[in-house]
Amino acid sequence: MKILYLDTSSSFLYCAIIKNDECIGEIKLKLEKDLSALALDEISNLFLVTSTKPDDIDKILVVNGPGSFTGIRVGLTIAKTFAWGLNKKISTLSSLDAMAISCKEDYDYFIPVIDARRGYVYSGIYDKDNNIVLKNQYISLEVLKATLDNLPGSYVFVTNDDIDGISPITKYDPDFVAIVQKFKDNEEINPHGIDALYLKLTEAEEKLNA
Amino acid sequence: MKDIYILGIESSCDETSASIIRNGTDEIATVILSQIDIHTNFGGVVPEIASRHHVKNITMVIEDCLNKANMSMNEIDAIAVTYGPGLIGSLLVGLESAKTLSFIYNKPLIPVHHIAGHIYANNLVKTMKYPLIALVVSGGHTDLVYMEDEYKFKRLGGTLDDAVGECYDKVARVIGVGYPGGPVIDKMATLGSHTYNLPIPLDDNSYNFSFSGLKSAIINLVHNEEQRGNEINKEDLATSFQEVVVDIITKKTLKALKDFNVKNLVLAGGVAANKGLRDKLTLICEENDIDYTFPPIKYCTDNAAMIATAGYFLYKEGRFSDLQLNAKSSVELQ
Numbered sequence: 001m002k003i004l005y006l007d008t009s010s011s012f013l014y015c016a017i018i019k020n021d022e023c024i025g026e027i028k029l030k031l032e033k034d035l036s037a038l039a040l041d042e043i044s045n046l047f048l049v050t051s052t053k054p055d056d057i058d059k060i061l062v063v064n065g066p067g068s069f070t071g072i073r074v075g076l077t078i079a080k081t082f083a084w085g086l087n088k089k090i091s092t093l094s095s096l097d098a099m100a101i102s103c104k105e106d107y108d109y110f111i112p113v114i115d116a117r118r119g120y121v122y123s124g125i126y127d128k129d130n131n132i133v134l135k136n137q138y139i140s141l142e143v144l145k146a147t148l149d150n151l152p153g154s155y156v157f158v159t160n161d162d163i164d165g166i167s168p169i170t171k172y173d174p175d176f177v178a179i180v181q182k183f184k185d186n187e188e189i190n191p192h193g194i195d196a197l198y199l200k201l202t203e204a205e206e207k208l209n210a
Numbered sequence: 211m212k213d214i215y216i217l218g219i220e221s222s223c224d225e226t227s228a229s230i231i232r233n234g235t236d237e238i239a240t241v242i243l244s245q246i247d248i249h250t251n252f253g254g255v256v257p258e259i260a261s262r263h264h265v266k267n268i269t270m271v272i273e274d275c276l277n278k279a280n281m282s283m284n285e286i287d288a289i290a291v292t293y294g295p296g297l298i299g300s301l302l303v304g305l306e307s308a309k310t311l312s313f314i315y316n317k318p319l320i321p322v323h324h325i326a327g328h329i330y331a332n333n334l335v336k337t338m339k340y341p342l343i344a345l346v347v348s349g350g351h352t353d354l355v356y357m358e359d360e361y362k363f364k365r366l367g368g369t370l371d372d373a374v375g376e377c378y379d380k381v382a383r384v385i386g387v388g389y390p391g392g393p394v395i396d397k398m399a400t401l402g403s404h405t406y407n408l409p410i411p412l413d414d415n416s417y418n419f420s421f422s423g424l425k426s427a428i429i430n431l432v433h434n435e436e437q438r439g440n441e442i443n444k445e446d447l448a449t450s451f452q453e454v455v456v457d458i459i460t461k462k463t464l465k466a467l468k469d470f471n472v473k474n475l476v477l478a479g480g481v482a483a484n485k486g487l488r489d490k491l492t493l494i495c496e497e498n499d500i501d502y503t504f505p506p507i508k509y510c511t512d513n514a515a516m517i518a519t520a521g522y523f524l525y526k527e528g529r530f531s532d533l534q535l536n537a538k539s540s541v542e543l544q
Binding site: 038069 | 251252256258259261262264265266268269270272273283298299302303305306307309310311313314315532533534535536537
């Protein structure tokens with residue numbers, strides 16, 4: 001069983017090929033604005049160095065957000081085209097899920113945060129057994145911090161963004177094997193039906209609804 | 211000779227489209243999913259919303275196209291995709307999908323310039339003859355292009371400010387006839403008379419255009435008449451506007467044809483659907499013995515058939531791209 005894991009929801013390209021719970025090749029690369037140009041080229045190189053053919057993949061696990069809108073679409077478009085084209089299974093997971101499960105430090109709660117600008121973040125709260133305490137949402141940082149006062153234990157923020165006023169922080173470094181083990185059985189979706197988890201309307205829609 | 215089937219993908223604005231074209235001339239199947247109803251609520255295309263819909267629809271559109279053609283990806287020789295110019299977020303969806311297909315099926319990837327696509331829509335009507343002048347008129351472009359031969363472009367000039375289609379949309383908004391304005395104004399222009407005295411835009415010796423002054427003149431005219439409590443005759447204003455626009459475009463097009471001693475003209479782009487413009491060009495081409503082609507309406511607006519058609523000529527020259535191909539919001543025609 002070979003699983004292709006893909007996350008382009010930030011300025012990093014995170015990609016791995018997991019074979020029977022073992023990582024046979026991985027990419028952790030900060031690409032920033034070059035992500036859309038280089039992601040697929042890097043992925044094709046990963047296939048090359050691991051002597052994997054696209055058709056060898058049994059399933060794709062792709063992060064569908066939240067994060068950079070463009071980044072989310074790059075990964076989703078690659079994943080859904082790959083899955084549709086070669087008739088492969090596909091499931092999604094949230095970027096915050098991946099961040100929380102990857103953190104191995106000794107805290108009671110893990111709070112992955114992604115900068116959503118203007119004082120807002122995408123976040124959720126997970127306990128040390130990875131149960132969701134606060135669901136994924138677009139939330140004011142101040143409101144999030146106020147929520148933490150009620151947590152009965154120690155906590156740590158998990159992020160790769162520069163966000164002022166939060167501590168303690170641990171950098172996000174994906175544990176691909178742990179992520180895939182935990183989420184590989186997420187609901188399989190018809191590739192056409194894969195959609196993004198933006199957690200936020202566009203500004204035009206917000207104005208129209210106001 | 212073996213038939214060549216190109217799968218084209220286009221997502222540069224608010225249409226998600228896929229098409230299969232044989233040998234750069236025969237349309238096998240085309241699917242176009244337009245988002246126009248969604249963007250009408252906002253009075254124009256909202257780039258982020260367009261991108262979100264492209265990613266939802268892209269694989270369905272490609273699948274529908276293959277089903278309509280009764281073909282599989284294995285029968286496709288190469289994948290042609292619009293890489294620019296256009297809305298960057300929209301372009302990226304078509305581009306990533308095309309790159310992925312190229313990767314998983316190990317097929318050549320062909321980068322097509324959107325305007326080259328519009329010009330090559332004419333090859334689906336009849337084989338283009340060179341040298342030619344292409345007049346590209348759309349919501350984003352007003353360009354005169356000289357083509358010496360297949361896929362050799364020289365841009366002679368273009369708009370210095372608003373594209374002609376953009377100007378139609380703005381005028382339509384000012385006189386309150388909705389979005390998109392082009393088809394409505396074109397129709398209204400057949401009902402009125404040229405009674406309003408409007409400035410002639412950039413009537414000089416260049417191949418450039420300028421429509422912002424004309425647009426401002428109409429905004430001021432409507433505003434002043436409202437202030438005076440006078441009602442605008444919308445049909446007459448539409449006729450006056452369209453005649454001024456069509457006159458300057460045809461005048462400069464004819465100048466380009468004469469300056470380069472060219473006997474072939476092709477019309478391209480969304481505004482190529484404008485009947486007033488088509489008819490006037492027909493007239494001047496008849497008078498000047500010029501072979502004139504314009505695409506049917508379905509190939510005027512954004513579509514992947516034109517991308518696959520243009521892609522065929524790049525395929526013949528082996529002009530492929532690697533997987534590092536990126537989308538470009540603005541890029542020279544080449």
